[in-house]
Amino acid sequence: MDWDLVLSSFWPMLSGGLTATIPLALASFALGLLLALVIALMRISGQPVLSAIARFYVSVIRGTPLLVQLFVIFYGLPSLGVTIDPWPSAIIAFSLNVAGYAAEILRAAILSVPKGQWEAGHTIGMSRTLTLRRVILPQAARVSVPPLSNTFISLVKDTSLASLILVGELFREAQQIAAFSQQFMVVYIEAAAIYWVFCLVLSVGQSALEKRLDRYVAR
Amino acid sequence: MSPADPLLRATALQKSFGSNQVLKSIDLSIDSGLVVALVGPSGSGKTTVLRCLNGLETPDGGTVAFRGGPALDFGPKVSKKDALSLRDRSAMVFQTYNLFPHMTVLENVVEGPVQVQKQPRREAIANAERLLARVGLADKRDDHPFNLSGGQQQRVGIVRALALQPDLLLFDEPTSALDPELVGEVLTVIKELAEEDWTMVIVTHELAFAREVADEVVFMDDGVVVEHGHPDQVLRNPRHERTRRFVDRLLNPF
Ligand SMILES: Nc1ncnc2c1ncn2[C@@H]1O[C@H](COP(=O)(O)OP(=O)(O)OP(=O)(O)O)[C@@H](O)[C@H]1O
Ligand SMILES: [Mg+2]
Numbered sequence: 001m002d003w004d005l006v007l008s009s010f011w012p013m014l015s016g017g018l019t020a021t022i023p024l025a026l027a028s029f030a031l032g033l034l035l036a037l038v039i040a041l042m043r044i045s046g047q048p049v050l051s052a053i054a055r056f057y058v059s060v061i062r063g064t065p066l067l068v069q070l071f072v073i074f075y076g077l078p079s080l081g082v083t084i085d086p087w088p089s090a091i092i093a094f095s096l097n098v099a100g101y102a103a104e105i106l107r108a109a110i111l112s113v114p115k116g117q118w119e120a121g122h123t124i125g126m127s128r129t130l131t132l133r134r135v136i137l138p139q140a141a142r143v144s145v146p147p148l149s150n151t152f153i154s155l156v157k158d159t160s161l162a163s164l165i166l167v168g169e170l171f172r173e174a175q176q177i178a179a180f181s182q183q184f185m186v187v188y189i190e191a192a193a194i195y196w197v198f199c200l201v202l203s204v205g206q207s208a209l210e211k212r213l214d215r216y217v218a219r
Numbered sequence: 220m221s222p223a224d225p226l227l228r229a230t231a232l233q234k235s236f237g238s239n240q241v242l243k244s245i246d247l248s249i250d251s252g253l254v255v256a257l258v259g260p261s262g263s264g265k266t267t268v269l270r271c272l273n274g275l276e277t278p279d280g281g282t283v284a285f286r287g288g289p290a291l292d293f294g295p296k297v298s299k300k301d302a303l304s305l306r307d308r309s310a311m312v313f314q315t316y317n318l319f320p321h322m323t324v325l326e327n328v329v330e331g332p333v334q335v336q337k338q339p340r341r342e343a344i345a346n347a348e349r350l351l352a353r354v355g356l357a358d359k360r361d362d363h364p365f366n367l368s369g370g371q372q373q374r375v376g377i378v379r380a381l382a383l384q385p386d387l388l389l390f391d392e393p394t395s396a397l398d399p400e401l402v403g404e405v406l407t408v409i410k411e412l413a414e415e416d417w418t419m420v421i422v423t424h425e426l427a428f429a430r431e432v433a434d435e436v437v438f439m440d441d442g443v444v445v446e447h448g449h450p451d452q453v454l455r456n457p458r459h460e461r462t463r464r465f466v467d468r469l470l471n472p473f
Pocket of ligand 2: 265266267391
């Protein structure tokens with residue numbers, strides 16, 4: 001095994017991970033989560049049109065490959081005169097995608113809060129919006145932490161697709177090193193190992209967060 | 220309405236769920252400072268009456284008027300805003316407490332005063348602490364509901380309602396989810412409130428309690444008020460056969 005290659009390729013890959021993979025995942029997740037909340041609220045609004053739009057969105061996002069979504073935005077839109085740089089294209093595609101999945105998670109979490117909590121909010125005079133904000137969403141957030149963490153971990157891995165639209169993230173670094181050195185096995189295994197460590201760290205963070213949130217909840 | 224008018228007057232309240240007509244025509248009149256016990260068989264519509272009075276449910280027809288407020292006519296044209304205004308006049312104590320599990324006891328109590336009534340936080344906290352002390356829960360202020368017994372949770376539920384200073388307190392079977400040995404502590408609190416100036420409607424199956432604290436008993440069956448009057452009269456000397464059968468069944472269950 002070529003240990004020199006392993007060492008010399010480690011820093012470019014790790015730095016691709018820390019400066020591109022993780023920021024890309026964080027930005028897309030944050031934006032996606034905001035959009036997901038809007039879609040989830042549309043879905044449970046009881047307004048047929050809003051709810052149908054939300055259902056359609058989720059169905060399209062979940063029914064098409066992420067790679068195709070990414071290519072539509074980066075390679076497809078220019079033919080309509082809209083050209084977007086690699087980074088923003090990646091963030092747009094990943095946030096739209098995450099929103100489709102997270103919307104379903106948030107919807108289920110909101111619906112899992114007992115109806116009596118809405119009524120308790122209302123009986124102390126709260127409007128629907130205030131009850132949602134102060135009573136329902138904090139409880140829904142707790143329920144949705146485990147599935148949302150899983151979504152985030154998947155997203156971290158999915159960002160490797162951004163290499164195909166020329167974002168200099170971890171896997172694109174790996175591809176370049178591999179092509180240059182012709183040591184595909186070593187370099188790609190090394191890339192896999194770095195992704196794996198990222199995900200391990202995230203799962204540890206996930207457990208800690210869940211423990212913290214579970215302190216006061218009946219099981 | 221003048222001060223001599225009842226605190227609350229409801230006439231011809233109707234409510235259906237689908238084809239199930241739960242309230243056929245309910246008339247109720249509640250004077251300030253009085254305690255009304257609402258009794259009746261399961262499914263007779265007692266909870267639905269409370270929910271309509273509290274604006275948790277919108278009646279299909281009839282009127283509800285609080286003293287000093289508009290007489291709301293629940294025809295087809297009632298505005299949502301008017302219907303919701305009922306929530307400012309009354310507060311409900313639920314059978315299953317429905318405390319906010321993510322908040323401490325104190326936060327549960329100050330939530331309405333601070334978020335809805337916009338009271339200064341310090342004032343709301345001082346008031347909440349006073350009320351919690353009254354029901355013997357001063358030392359639980361920083362606990363979460365999950366760590367409290369059912370009786371303690373229900374006492375917090377009562378304090379949460381009291382903190383809003385509503386004109387009318389609504390209790391929906393406040394002790395029926397409790398273990399028998401915890402019923403007393405909650406009934407004691409309600410009895411103390413009854414001796415003050417609070418106006419309350421209590422849905423209950425505890426007839427002995429109703430006789431002791433209520434100024435008036437209203438007996439409902441099948442979506443109508445069958446009879447109402449002084450507790451001794453309604454519960455000991457019912458005028459109607461349906462009331463008699465209900466009372467007998469509760470007093471001699473076997
Ligand atoms: N939201 C609802 N949707 C459909 N049906 C309902 C709803 N709420 C109540 N009902 C029905 O209305 C009827 C009366 O219910 P309600 O809860 O008012 O009775 P109750 O007198 O409080 O009975 P209990 O003593 O069992 O609490 C029941 O048949 C019930 O199934
Ligand atoms: Mg009931």
